[in-house]
Amino acid sequence: MKKYIDSIQAFMVMLLLLLTGCQNAGKQTNNIILDTDMGNDIDDALALAIMNRYIDEGRTHVLAIGMSKEGRAAAEYTDIVQTWYGHPDIPIALVSGKTGPKTTEKHYSDRVCEMTDEGGTPLFAHTVRDVTQLPFATTLYRKVLASQPDHSVTFVTIGFSTNMAALLDTPADEFSPLAGKELVAKKVKQLVMMAGNMAEPKGEFNVYMDIKAARKTFAEWPTPIVVSPFELGERVKFPHERVKDIDTKRPNPVAEGYVNYLGSDYDACSWDPTALIYAVEGDGLFTLSPTGTIDVDTLGITRFTPSPDGQHRYLIVSDAQVDALTRHLVKMITE
Numbered sequence: 001m002k003k004y005i006d007s008i009q010a011f012m013v014m015l016l017l018l019l020t021g022c023q024n025a026g027k028q029t030n031n032i033i034l035d036t037d038m039g040n041d042i043d044d045a046l047a048l049a050i051m052n053r054y055i056d057e058g059r060t061h062v063l064a065i066g067m068s069k070e071g072r073a074a075a076e077y078t079d080i081v082q083t084w085y086g087h088p089d090i091p092i093a094l095v096s097g098k099t100g101p102k103t104t105e106k107h108y109s110d111r112v113c114e115m116t117d118e119g120g121t122p123l124f125a126h127t128v129r130d131v132t133q134l135p136f137a138t139t140l141y142r143k144v145l146a147s148q149p150d151h152s153v154t155f156v157t158i159g160f161s162t163n164m165a166a167l168l169d170t171p172a173d174e175f176s177p178l179a180g181k182e183l184v185a186k187k188v189k190q191l192v193m194m195a196g197n198m199a200e201p202k203g204e205f206n207v208y209m210d211i212k213a214a215r216k217t218f219a220e221w222p223t224p225i226v227v228s229p230f231e232l233g234e235r236v237k238f239p240h241e242r243v244k245d246i247d248t249k250r251p252n253p254v255a256e257g258y259v260n261y262l263g264s265d266y267d268a269c270s271w272d273p274t275a276l277i278y279a280v281e282g283d284g285l286f287t288l289s290p291t292g293t294i295d296v297d298t299l300g301i302t303r304f305t306p307s308p309d310g311q312h313r314y315l316i317v318s319d320a321q322v323d324a325l326t327r328h329l330v331k332m333i334t335e
């Protein structure tokens with residue numbers, strides 16, 4: 001009888017393991033590093049809202065958030081948003097002042113950071129005491145990558161290629177004996193970028209703000225790259241009527257950023273959110289181009305050349321996919 005019970009127990013344990021495995025397969029999480037030029041366009045803030053939703057749903061682990069935009073407001077605003085959404089523990093890093101594009105205008109990120117209530121108290125709580133003491137992105141990325149399993153990290157770049165190019169050139173350090181390019185090849189699964197224009201030979205902001213870095217990244221990055229190009233995000237628009245629904249617990253720093261960017265009556269393009277959605281959810285809502293190579297010329301124009309052994313692809317959407325993506329985007333940000 002005991003033998004029979006042992007057999008039953010062994011069977012139940014196996015069944016439980018099998019079911020747990022199936023559950024985990026369905027809830028596969030990505031390890032992500034997000035690299036953003038927070039403050040230039042509101043779509044970075046919308047992407048951050050979606051990222052926090054993914055974290056809440058257990059669909060992604062965010063290992064680091066790096067700035068590719070200079071100035072303290074990019075990191076301060078990111079910290080405010082992360083504090084508001086309840087995930088202030090994700091380390092934030094700065095772009096090196098020696099490498100980043102120079103942007104000195106005031107942006108929605110500055111304005112939200114300066115908001116106060118009627119008594120003069122800052123409207124939004126923050127977690128980082130002094131953003132100027134944060135590490136540079138290349139340092140944080142090396143530290144984070146060194147601690148991860150091989151080929152497990154997805155980089156999502158929704159700003160300039162500044163930090164990606166700089167990371168490739170980093171030397172061995174206390175975190176890893178590998179130089180940057182070898183460390184990336186060992187630890188990174190893929191790079192998903194909002195960058196370039198695959199429909200027309202026109203410059204795209206993320207590329208032409210740091211052409212040298214974009215050229216280096218597309219030429220030397222040692223893993224597959226998937227691009228969400230300009231012409232895609234331009235078609236997926238967040239309807240301004242839904243800004244009031246971004247969160248009913250007011251004030252919300254993403255909603256305030258939206259209004260402080262271009263006012264309250266424009267529909268924001270979703271260049272950055274589409275890159276993040278692909279990085280976390282895969283190609284279910286998109287069509288992938290064939291493999292090939294994306295080159296960047298000295299004027300910042302991107303060109304795709306198909307080839308069977310190419311490491312690069314870009315995302316394409318039909319009208320029906322634009323509708324589905326827009327509905328999904330609005331749901332992720334407002335519900």
Ligand SMILES: [Ca+2]
Pocket residue numbers: 036037038040041043044158159272
């Ligand atoms: Ca951006």
